Amino acid sequence: MSFYVEQSRLGLVYLPPRKEGQVYLGMIIPVPEPYAGELQKVTKTDGVPPHVTIVEPRAVDREQVPDIQAQAAEICRSFSPFVISFGNIGDFRPVSPVVFIEVQRGHEACKELAKRLRFGPLDTESRFPYYPHITLGTNVTNEDLDRVAALSKRSHGFFMVDGVDCSLLEPNHVEQLAILQLGSGVPESVTGEIPEIFAHPQLHTRKC
DSSP, rough: OOOEEEEETOOOOOOOOTTEEEEEEEEEEEEEEEEHHHHTOOSSSSOOOOOEEEEEEEEEEEGGGHHHHHHHHHHHHHHEEEEEEEEEEEEEEETSSSEOOOOOOOOTHHHHHHHOOOOOOGOOOOOOOOOOEEEEESSOOOOHHHHHHHHHHGOOOOEOOOOOOOEEETTEEEEEEEEEOSSSSHHHHHHOOOGGGGGGGGGGSOOO
């Protein structure tokens, strides 16, 4: 499959071709405060909150959207909440001009959730193999990317993932369809290893 590049307020976006009547649907995990505010000071995407992509934009028929949303919601309800912690600064250069924060804790959970949510019309070819990360800079100079990477180091931390945003995306517009809540049971490994996260409700992506 060939992808085309769209320069937009979302930054440099690689989109698959779509037919008349199709829309782009994607799913992300938003980064909560206080990290989101800090990261937005250095990111190079206008108006798009820091996030971990779970399903990059896929072209689907508009009439398929309700069924896709319902099936995705069921999948998320069967998936336990988990913690994401920030890792090192990485980049995809020279393949792609992107600097990112690695997902350390939660890396495998993101990969498994992404795998489960790539069903039916969402199970199409990707431009790159899936790699959980938080994008900091896209389509900017190497000097800019180095500066973003240096500034973002102060924002390392962790947060609980309670839900996934499901949205329709256009180059200059994002329409949130739903917050797909993850299951209510938090594994004992999380409560025992990082008990302080429950003393800070703001460190949850959603307040369930």
